[in-house]
Amino acid sequence: MIHDVIIAGSGPAGSIAAYLLARAGLDVLLLEKESLPRYKACGGGLPRKAQALIPFSVTLALEFQSAGGVVAYDGKSVFRTRTLKPYAALVMRDKFDHYLVRKAEAEGAIVRDVCRVTGVELLSEGVRVRSSQGEDQARVLVGADGINSVVAHLTGIIGKRRAGSALEAEVTVPLAALEDQGTYATFDFGAISHGYGWIFPKADHFSVGIFNASDAKEPQLRKILERYLERQPHIASYEIQRIRGHRIPLGGAKEVLHLGGRVMVAGDAANMADPFLGEGIHYALWSGTIAAETILAQWNHATLDFEAYTRRIWEEILPHFQYSQRIANVMYRHPKLATNMLHRSKRMQDVMFGVISGEHTYRDLYRAITWEAPLLLGEVIFKPYRGGGI
Ligand SMILES: Cc1cc2nc3c(=O)[nH]c(=O)nc-3n(C[C@H](O)[C@H](O)[C@H](O)COP(=O)(O)OP(=O)(O)OC[C@H]3O[C@@H](n4cnc5c(N)ncnc54)[C@H](O)[C@@H]3O)c2cc1C
DSSP, X not given: OEEEXXXXXXXXHHHHHHHHHHHTTOOEEEEOSSOSSOOOOOOOEEEHHXXXXXXXXXXXXXXXXXXXXXXEETTEEEEEEEOSSOOEEEOOHHHHHHHHHHHHHHTTOEEEOSOOEEEEEEOSSSEEEEETTEEEEEEEEEEOOOTTOHXXXXXXXXXXXXXXXXXXXXXXXXXXXXXXXXXEEEEETTSSTTEEEEEEEOSSSEEEEEEEOSSSOOTTHHHHHHHHHHTOTTOSSOEEEEEEEEEEEOOOOOOOOEETTTEEEOGGGGTOSOTTTOOOHHHHHHHHHHHHHHHXXXXXXXXXXXXXXXXXIIIIIHHHHXXXXXXXXXXXXXXXXXXXXXXXXXXXXXHHHHHHHTSSOHHHHHHHHHHHHHHHHHHHHHSOOOSOOX
């Protein structure tokens, strides 16, 4: 059978594209290598700007919303802030991703799990996709199969990647620790050099992790995570349920993300994660949406051409990554100084959490830093922060 579109990978990028295309009446086949619902190592921080991209309510798939953030340095809280509206939700990825898949299915997408894509053959019209369950053909293939994308690799769309890495522990803690943390998400810029540690509360446990924002491999990541856990004053005893990690692409390079009018890649497969926080769900949803919109805009053309997809990604998403990289350069070169300056500027704190919610952009944050930094630097030099802040 020849489908209209085959999508490889049922993460946020693949499932949002499947949902939008199926809703528009296209015959969509979504292939997923794991058995669904599948576990995904992830902090599960779902920014408000990401929720805004989803054309249906996901309330049922959220653990809760967070309107509080703690910025820390090496286990010590530097400041605590609240936002007027929640800036992010916390999710468990098995539940959240499966919710999106089921929505796509309800619109008519065919979902085939335990089905690993292994081969891609370009035909004069369309593509043939080989998988662990046989062969299928379609007019278009979307590779949304994550950072180790087989589609990107086999078609040569993405060459060498810049990627950081993250390691996450799902940690059972005493109830008192959960109550202590409340709905605050913690970001600790002294937990690792060139990255940060996080504590994200979930309904009955914590997600505690370390993001290494450098392209260089960090062989000590597990040790750093354990040390980070041990330095949490409010987590006196804890039990690690599981530790899992993965690479996270560091977006920002200008790459062509399509092959003629037959193949495109989206989400992590297309390096769509921000290089400062390693946040990728929002950009997976965004690029998956642009992929679907590009296909739909051209569907009645005799010949398809996805140049518009790459162009829109360059115009709409890449500038965010470029500013995000500048923020990373400042924060990770001088993390102590940078958190110290953040501590002194309520405006910079608001803009930083506004970037996560979507009220501000990384460009705004970069401007706030360059505008306020000279003044703050003077303050920091003459009145250095000595810890124990909140
Ligand atoms: C430890 C960690 C913590 C993170 N925390 C956050 C966070 O808090 N907030 C945030 O926004 N981002 C976070 N990220 C990044 C985020 O998880 C990714 O950017 C996001 O999942 C990308 O979505 P995606 O749909 O592109 O790919 P994925 O979610 O990776 O989905 C790809 C899917 O493709 C499937 N697949 C792979 N190969 C094949 C194949 N050959 N055939 C068929 N299917 C295949 C996979 O099984 C998977 O289901 C984190 C990442 C890590 C590693």
